[in-house]
Amino acid sequence: MATSRTECQALDAQDPLRSFREEFSLPPGIVYLLGNSLGALPRRTPERVARTVETEWGVHLGASWNTAGWWDLPQTTGDRLAPLIGAGPGQVLAGDSTSVCIFKAVAAALPLRPGRNVIISDLDNFPTDRYVVEGAAQALGAYEIRDIGSPDESLDEALGDDVALVLLSQVDYRTGAARDMAAVTARVHAAGALMIWDLCHSTGALNVDVGDADFALGCTYKYLNGGPGAPAYIYVAPRHQEAARNVLSGWHGHAAPFAFESHYRPADGVRRFASGSPPVLSYAALNASLDIWEGVDMSEVRAKSQALTSLFIELLDELHPGLTLATPRDPGRRGSQVSYRHPDGYPVIRALADRGVVGDFREPDFIRFGFAPLYLRYVDVHDAATALAEVLAKELWRDEKYARRLTVT
């Protein structure tokens, strides 16, 4: 017999993270299972953004590059992100988009492995990773892309002495399957290649440890609640910081930007990975959220994430047996999302949204539900599973109004 709603209420009462829900502004009457796509708004964010707009910009104007710390935002924000991925100060730089950070990491890594011309990627990677690698491979030299399948059984045979780097995601964006980062990194290093991790779907939900990775990157608008299009980040292992070049060699990464020297001279450390002016308002929102994250124990987050996703799977096993689970049943092998495959996944998600449960659909047939441990309750999971089971059992998704595709999903 699966967990009852009353039992879920008891779990919520004992939840060591329960007080964090109050930090977020959640629309009433819905269960938001898209924190893996766009995290909810922290209550403290509007004031922080307003202060940046009205006081830092409106009153102090350009002086705020000094007095409000705008100039150093990529570094100071990066240092705040570092503990969330097991990194230290001076190892993470916030800025640009994930796509641009992937390009920077790939372009920095390739020259560190001269004579090797293969980039290993994964066709199940989030598409932008694969797309950016294609652009980089074409523009930066005669690089070949070698695709492996998921899971990584084919990784070892793909890893030859021609491989310069491997770019993989810790958590698969569709299935939610999680890789063992330390094990994969070790296999890649054993073959003499460099390892770049995409942590977009794990940062803020898993107890991430970059470990021996060479580079990593991720976004901050999912589980970290940094806001739509919030700055991404790049991690550069200390052992590479002296040799690694930023191909996007803009003045914000110069050793002496205000000397306005005629030639590029990289700053020391991770700062050289800065390029142009940081979008300050977006950093303000991210930093408001990071105030919350400073008080979070990531092992508690991971434990609750596993409990929430396990609960959802168990409830659906009972309420609607036979649904095709795409996510590993082993909680140690999944991220903070649960996905099922359903041939009519798109209308299912829309019918469910009409009943107050927000998930999303990913081609070709994945229905995805993300579980953000800071603001989701066990009762929310219970209500969501119940609603999904009802939509499926009563075939509510067959209403033709759910068939039409919205422009962007």
Add this chain to the structure above:
Amino acid sequence: MATSRTECQALDAQDPLRSFREEFSLPPGIVYLLGNSLGALPRRTPERVARTVETEWGVHLGASWNTAGWWDLPQTTGDRLAPLIGAGPGQVLAGDSTSVCIFKAVAAALPLRPGRNVIISDLDNFPTDRYVVEGAAQALGAYEIRDIGSPDESLDEALGDDVALVLLSQVDYRTGAARDMAAVTARVHAAGALMIWDLCHSTGALNVDVGDADFALGCTYKYLNGGPGAPAYIYVAPRHQEAARNVLSGWHGHAAPFAFESHYRPADGVRRFASGSPPVLSYAALNASLDIWEGVDMSEVRAKSQALTSLFIELLDELHPGLTLATPRDPGRRGSQVSYRHPDGYPVIRALADRGVVGDFREPDFIRFGFAPLYLRYVDVHDAATALAEVLAKELWRDEKYARRLTVT
């Protein structure tokens, strides 16, 4: 006899742009001559940003990618910027930083001129242009950089049949000298090379016409008042849109991003120059400002800019003769700033700031004053010139408290 303050008041009363000053939130008691660095805050911006944060994000969450038009922000914002540089719809894409846009433009242009391996730049260009070209030349192939001096007398001799592209700024960031874009573009094209214009220091102050340029780019946080680190933009001439590739080939520039195809396939038109998720909050601020710019006649802006800069020069000619003007006296050959050279420029600027006039210093000895025609009055120019003349005549800058360098200037 130079213009009196009373005459300046009369000029303000007749100014066809005078009502725009009310659109901006300007700190009381100062004359802000740094609109060429960070434009002032439009009064309507805080509400617009708050709406994006609290309603679009906080209430509607991920649905706003559709319902609030977030997904299309790079294009819709680009289309609003286009008239300000003489471009049409579908030719401008907003996003990333200027530095990243320079890289995209250079990387897109080089393959359009195969067999040519020289990039012409200008050591008086804003440094990030030169720095990014160095990174691109090194990473993208065996490209050589050929520097020319400013003005462009040496351009013709530098233009050989080995030149792939020329990257220059319309307005010199230090001297304020403006180039004749049409004439330079024609000379570059006559040599078979492509022309990329950096319009950072002209957009929103000059009546810019990209004309026959191949690519252009610029920022929106100076005269356009988009906010600190607001999205930059890239212009791609229609004739290149089919062939030009975006080397930063992220999913936002894919032909069918939500099909999650395994391989990159560029979107039609300028959209392919998008890379990753747009920083939505920063776009909100920019779009609030562009509401104002929709009602602006750029020829009136240019006329007032020339009048303000001429007035400043004339007043200083009279009040402090002998100061070394770095900006062309011909109003047709300058942008919307006036610069002087002074061996103690840094303390001069700080002493002037203590008297309520905000300009800035650029190495090695430039003092710069930017004139934003939408919110500066003729009386402001009079007060600024008077204050500068007093600081110089009384040598107020010799106070040792002005000698110390702030972290960032």
